[in-house]
Amino acid sequence: MTLVLNRSAASKKRELDQAKAAATRFVNAAIGAKREEFITALPGQEMVYLEKESEAKAYLAADPEPANLDAFPFMKAEAAATGYSAQELAQIILFQSDLWRQIGPLIEATRVGANVAIAAADTSAAIDGILTGFETTVQGFAPP
Structure with missing residues (x-):
């Protein structure tokens, strides 16, 4: 005697939906990890990066070159921490x-x-x- 099990369409759909949800979680986690190879993942870090970029552009556009970094608080703090000149830091x-x-x-x-x-x-x-295919593509993204 052969036993044949028939699954309902709802059961098959539920299983596929669970696989899709797991795959989506995997993709998003993998992308998060890949981004961390390029940027620092800390709460609010995106705002810091944007402000540093804004300060760097303003610093380089200033004519004459600013005498100090008082108007550029992120650059001032980072220059003090790293020892880079303001010009070097803005370029970086x-x-x-x-x-x-x-x-x-x-x-x-x-x-x-x-x-x-x-x-x-x-x-x-x-x-x-x-x-x-996703994993192959993501592996190709490498920091310089």
Whole structure:
């Protein structure tokens, strides 16, 4: 005697939905880890980066060159901590900002694309394929 089990469509859908949710969590966690290779992940750090960039641009645009860093509190604090001159520090900050503007959108597009593909997947095997391609792509993002 052969026993045949038939699963309901609702059961299959629930299993697929759980696989999609797990895959989406994996993608988002992997992207978070990848971003941390390029930027510091601390509460409020994004605001610090934006303010440092703003200060660096303003410093470099000032004519004549500012006599001190009183108007640039983030740069003043970082220059004191690192020993970099204001000019050096402004250049470093803008270089890092430019680097992030190059890699950040690629990382985000990979995250969004993977999540869209996962949401549209109709089998667990399709999800596995998406995750394989995703992992290969993410491994290709390397800091300079």
